[in-house]
Amino acid sequence: MDYSTPCKYSIRLLEKLKSLDTQNVLDFELINKAIYWAKKYHGNQKRKSGEAYYTHPLEVAYMISDYKLKTDVIVASILHDTVEDTEVTVEMIQGTFGQRIAQMVDRLTRDRPDGSKLSVEHIINNAYHLKDKEVLIIKLFDRFHNIQTLNNMSLEKIEKKIKESLKYFLIAAMDIELSSKYIKELVDLCAQNLPTQKNVIPVTDSDSSILYPVFQKYIHTQVPA
Template sequence: MLAFLNCEHINKLLDKLDLINHSVDKRINLDKVKKAIFYVKKYHGNQKRDTGEPYYMHPLEVALMVADYSFKTDTIITAILHDTIEDTTLTKEKIAIEFNDNIAEQVLALTRNRGGKKTSSMKMIQTLVNQDKVELLLIKLLDRLDNIKTVFIKPAKRR
């Protein structure tokens, strides 16, 4: 598993979380975070972003931004896994077994494609606001922010 952790984005995230662990009372479980990183790299595999970079770098960037606002292990892991149910073969059930039910439910809540229907980002954001799911709203908004950084690469129809 350690070979999966050798990447600048991963090191940046783990260094930040380690720094947080030394400056706040509530500690982030780095072993669980490393396990989530392993899973995101394994399941996103060879998927690429429109920029050509490995897809897994996107959820790591989202988690890095989330760590500025939340010091909860489950929230950081949810940020790392946020696209796995939607874009890979990883299931809610497998996430529940490997992590916990809370993380599995949170990742599912951030999944736009369910049962053949795709929810718009705006509708999902409104739902999260209405349900007062602040941490999931944070993940979704930072997900959108990271996607906006590369929108210029997408064809005009997909922007």
């Protein structure tokens, strides 16, 4: 496979970035290198839908570009699963893409060097502790794309991801003042896909006990389906 060959996902992403980059702030050489790495290292990995796995980070970057047009964030979003799912290391990313991109990818990686595995809640919590809104933005849009492509999961996993999204990602989206368009889309997608079709998903003290204190003001919020 020629990993440098453009695909419809990379073409779509690059065309959008070029249309948005009216101030010439993006480093397209670095972005193209990240696309190459995503294709090369994710290789033959597939999503449950059967699509090539690298299409997922390219779609995440596509969505993020509307909200954060910054080279480091775009590149980190393209590479966000490489350390967790491929042979790529944080050191490899730092050597090629720089310290900040490597740092973001590391903070988004659930599988840790000591053998432990971070929960989604802990990744969000760490982003708050470190005041790293860019990591939070990437994780949010990663979840947006995953919620859009739930069809091939078991009902149990779908329900788990939706409840998790409403308890943690909706709160984070509100806290960083994400556009109401995205917040409404997240709620709508969760409501459409929730197998039990419940009218409300309460956020309780026990559900949110490990989260950063900034979440406390939302703990008793009920989210309409």
